[in-house]
Amino acid sequence: MTESSSPYRSLQFTEAVERFDLIEVTAYDVVLDLAADDKTFTSLTTITFTSQGGDTFVDLKAAHVHRITLDGAEISPDLVERGRLPITATAGEHQLVVDAVMPFRNDGEGLHRSVDPADGRAYVYGMSFMDAAPSIFACFDQPDLKAPFTFHVTAPIDWTVIGNAPGTQVERGSSSALWEFEQTQPLSTYFVTLVAGPWHMIHDEHDGIPLSLSARRSIAEHLDKDADELLTLTRQCFDEFHRLFGIRYPFGNYHQAFVPEFNAGAMENPGCVTFRDPLVFTSKVTRSQRIQRATTVAHEMAHQWFGNIVTPKWWDDLWLNESFAEYMGNRVTADVTEYDDAWVHVSYARRQWGLVADQRPSTHPVAGNGAVDAVAALQDFDGISYAKGSTILRQLNASLGDEVFFAGAIDHFERNRFGNATMADLFASWERAGAGDLSNFTSNWLRTAGPDALLLDRQAGAIVKTPPSEHPAERAHTVQVATAEPSGAWERSAITISQPTTPLPVGPETGVLIDPDQDTWALPLPDPVSLTAYKTTMATTSDPMLRSSIWNTVRNGLHNALISPADVLDVASAALPSEDNDDALSYTLPFLTGKTVALATDPKVALDTLHVGCRSLLERATAGTTVQLAAFQGAVDSASDTELLNAWLGKSELPHGVEIDDDLRWRILVRLASLDAVGRDDLDRQLAESPSTKAGVDHARAVASLPHAEAKAWAWERFDGSVDASNYELIACGTGLWRAGQDEVTAPYVDRYFDELPGIAAVHSGWVLGDVVAYFFPMTSLQSSTLERAGAVIESEGLDLTVRRNLVDMTDELRRRVAVREAFGA
Template sequence: MSLTRAEAEHRASVLTVSSYDVDLDLTLAEDVFASRTTIRFRSEAATTFVDVKPRSLHALLLDGQRLDVDVLAEGRVRLDLGAGEHELVVEATMGFRNDGEGLHRSIDPADGRAYVYGMSFMDAAPSVFACFDQPDLKAPYSMRVTAPADWLVVGNAPARDAGSEGATRRWELGPTPPLATYFVTVVAGPYHLIRDEHDGIPLGLSSRQSLASTLDREADELLTLTRQSFDELHRLFGIRYPFGDYHQAFVPEFNAGAMENPGCVTLRDPLLFEGASTRADRSFRANIVAHEMAHQWFGNIVTPKWWDDLWLNESFAEYMGLRVITDATEYVDGPLHDSYARRTWGITADQRPTTHPVAGNAAPDALSALQNFDGISYARGSNVLRQLARRLGDDAFLGGVREHFELHRFGNATMHDLFASWERAGGASLDGFVKDWLLTPGADRIELDRAAGVVRRTSPAAYPADRRHDLVVATHGPDGWTQRSFVVDGPVTPLDAGDTPVLLDATETTWAVSPPDPLTLAALPDLAPAMTDPQLRATMWNSVRLGLFEAVITPAQVADLLATAPPVEDTADGARNLLPWVLETVLPLAPAGSTERFHAAVRAAAERAETGSELQLSAFRATVLSSVDPAELERWAAGEALPEGIDGDSDLRWKARHRLAEIGATDRAALDAALDAERSGSTTVHHARAVSSLPTTEAKEFAWARATGEVSVPNYEVKAAGAGLWRAGQQQVTAPFAAAYFEELDAILGAHQGWVQGDVVEAYFPITHLDDATEAATAAALERDLPGAVRRRLADRFDELRRRRAVQ
């Protein structure tokens, strides 16, 4: 049962929590652990409840009196309280999880060692300890942990070794400053540890032992980023980091990029880059490091009262993280890489029927709030805050933030509290800005009407707004591209472009859809190869991506541009970057021969790139993933016949195997043998995707068993199998599974929970079946009573299906 806002408001009105004392024993068994929680609190005379989600509940003591454990229902224990001080003790056996939430227990395929970490975000905390699980009932935490004697334990406060007994060791942590329940974590296992210090703050890094050499190699850069970010955040905020140690734990099978737990940030361990990495990869990681550090102030010192202000956490950390790495670290080009990785993620979300305001979503319950944890909260919110900082000026912007931290230190606040501080600092009302940019969803469309000599601004009919756009316009003439400032402050703004190509919002300062007009689009295949401004190239590609998304550009037109100017300058291959978009969206929709043209273009780009450069690596990755030559792919999969400057690391070899699987030029036995020869956390995930990509019924059944829970594997493998299931050109093999997705949707939902449930709904949706039957089945499924996060993911897939059909 998801906590409703009304329930949370009532509980906060009658309770004041003094402290939590949590005792965890992680040595019981491989699947369960013991949890004993003591909560001290004051209450009014009232009836309320405590949240706990155990495997089995053993004891409930309220003020020393035993309560019947059978009162537990749907994760809640009813409490009938008199006015005054109380002590509640809850003893339970809890279950370890492998979906990235609660207390996640992972077995490293490389060496069989077990690792544990806590992810309490949203509603997962009660599966670790009993609590009043809502963001505005903050309290100090003390924790005692019993673990195997050779394990390391870290958490929200420095862990003290309390002594060993036989094969176990006790650790004590805290008390902490007041924390929200969703920040509480413990990281335990035979982790490899690196310690350092900066400006009086103890620093730590940890990883699985199988990644120890990688962490050792990466530690200097990570610690340098941490030091630089601390210095800049202290300078900007004027308030020192208040949570003691600052530990960054790189943990396995983590759902998000990272989680800002005070004192102990958890990050997904693929960010340690076992193989080749590019500056774009490292810029993305630097942004995450600084983003989580910014959260220590915005989110951790001051926490939203309710989940509909979660955007404040993420938008602010997104804005500050990018600002910090740009101004205070070597990643001065962070905004460029951010353009490729984040902008279209946010704008496409803002254009779908499921769009929502950045702020003021009035989420009725905790789980429905999770569905708004998306590109709008991150990318659009960050863009809006950047605009606000320009509008107010840095002194007023940062002055308002500092006041906000001081007024609500270790407490809770709302958006209105923050904007009141900004209005006091800036001396002017922000009501209009808030209404148009934060409370009204949907992105404006800014388009050039060349014949009329104007730029037209329109907002979605369902969400009218009157937004001013301060942007830069780039035009191409005899001397190349030139840029100038331009203001769009009405439905029509004069701009006489003549017959020159134009890119609107050339530096992506505002938030709008600005696809290239027909003349510009026709010229881009000739102009783009000579476009030397990196940001202008990013803007061009983002405008083209959004043009295809809006069906004002055809796949054939994109394919023409790919053939002359393949986007290898985006050197990251994350899910939101250009290469996956080209391979997964554009080429399957483009005319016959487009993949071959793209392959020839990226091969040529790799050949002319500087040996050992990031451009060479990026272009060669694209070469591998678009090849149809089995013999060549086999050599690359073996690490042989690679161009000079290219390292045949594990990631590249598995890219070749994945492509071999897609084109049906390998088999399950060969993929299994490759995994056996190099078993690790990352290769296990690669293997799941490659096997699922084979064009055979058996391979698709392999994936389907993971969707329905028939085979239980960790979250990364579940998603990877879903990604491999739907391959272009395999519709004849996947047709039964496209039908089964809707027929067995209940089984799919029942097999997963929380974050992963939504991921599975998205990953296993039959997106390659662009037909009436899939559209009708999706529409029918959306008529059902579905969990909020599931409905959101399914509705977004429905929108994507219809958009792809529109440009098919």
């Protein structure tokens, strides 16, 4: 796949600079007709802009162009090439009108249209990030050409339409209706959205701000059940953000739309935030899932200030959006909502995401990555941009204090209100607020890639700090160190680690845990004595943050082949029966049943060990609690006894308090499928009896998990594009295809993956392209020959950037797993 075979050109940074200097966009007026067809929609865009005089281009990704005029003069639609319409404008004001037909999409980008299998109703939502806006309307698609938007939308008569600004249905015909929307505040094109369909709506108001929620009709009762919690979270977060920033939310209505087949967790579109609709809980969920939803709600609300009021000028500063929202979302959730343990959740849910990304060959600085074009920028939209960046901002807040930290943020918002700014602008605001010179901070923490590794050298009686070898940074880590004798409680003491070695004399059997409260961004690694202490103290350690840090340190050790899978399983055997936090189960058990078991000397024995631990917890967990639910989920995923699984499926032999709902039913079916204990006909029947979007995804995962050639071929047809599949179904198929222990039927797909990968960008695009590369990667093929094949494709010329980046990351993960097996004789 060469860059030239891509259907559209990616906007280059140099082009964005030239276009910004040449034009200023005054306003957009967009007329959409969503009622005429279920494959396409008409889009009439009028752009008013001022030019300095010269040549430029408009971004347009249409299925067909009817007519284009510039100041009334016709422009040939044939001039549109690879998503660009070249125009020449004299100095002064101009009006461009583009009348086009756009495609509805099913990849979670552009204007995504889906049909709910539960009732046959169709729904549409817009996702303009990062470069999908031109597939909805013609535009100058770059973040620093902000302008107000006015929308006019024709939709089926029974649909509700929501946009970035308040809207009203103004005309009703026999089968369709016209919706008119107020003009928005100036927006970057990637924030523009609309949500249209026969939604179930809930309305409320808080502090003068109209609030609303929407979801598909088939899950209306579940949105009703969740509405009080969601609206309470929203009110609490608004009050806290108003208190911290002293600037009121400026975008009118605040609508939260839960939409199907959404790629991200959520998108912060001003006035109309979109969320993936599995966040409307249709089955019983763990507290962990509720905290995740709460932090997501708060994260998107933080974006209304950082991101929406002030937007990065170019994609190289996108990390600021995400790091700031990640930090503030977690902080506000912990401070003012019922989920005061949000930081423990962050430890389990986000820490490893960032640390693993920061150890990949593809690691990059938090800031200053250049982002030569939009596609390149998307490659760095990862755990470094979120987890690492937010941790560093938290460190900065701890150093500056709230008074200076928020005074600088407020100065930044006020100076750049409804405009664009850079990292330098923000840090200048902090320096004006009293932070002092932050250049060393930015150089060492934000512009240098890689974490410092922290490891206790007992013989030397010191903590050894190993900086990144390519560009060592001078970082000082002010942290706690927890110590414990093998049978004793943990005690914390403060320490600053700024030199290559920092004295820490401890006893020969004293367990040590570096940075138990995760106050810094670093990679704590376990020494052998401390690892033994983790095994012996986990059963009696009640501090949830300390337990989460033990698990992160253990995971760091396995990732770097410093400890064996057997060691990890020993920690699990000690920890599982005493666990009382379902976050630990929700995030640790998938790591154990997936990665650790696959690397064990005897995977079956390893899996049985985990099953025993989950069953032990089930016996002591209080009936009906979320800890019991998480333990039961783990027991299902680790079960090898098909008779027991079938009994649970039939709702017998269940622990008191466990009820089999749709989520648990499909979880059991997926496990039975991987064990070849359920037939394809049974899976099809289960779906037909209770169709839903969620069930369709679970069905895809179950079918792909069957250890049969026909099932693997069925999954592969979705990868190679022979059969269309939604974004969620693609991920499910990749997950199910590569099951450990099914090497005989998956072996042919190792070569097929690498043979077909260079051309996969012609089949999939955008967010989904990265997903299929990652989820269909042959991670169960723990062979040096697989690494060689991957390396050869990585080095091939003309490989699509998204394909290469994801392949590099997955290959690194496979290489590390092979290293564990080689080190410990599995």
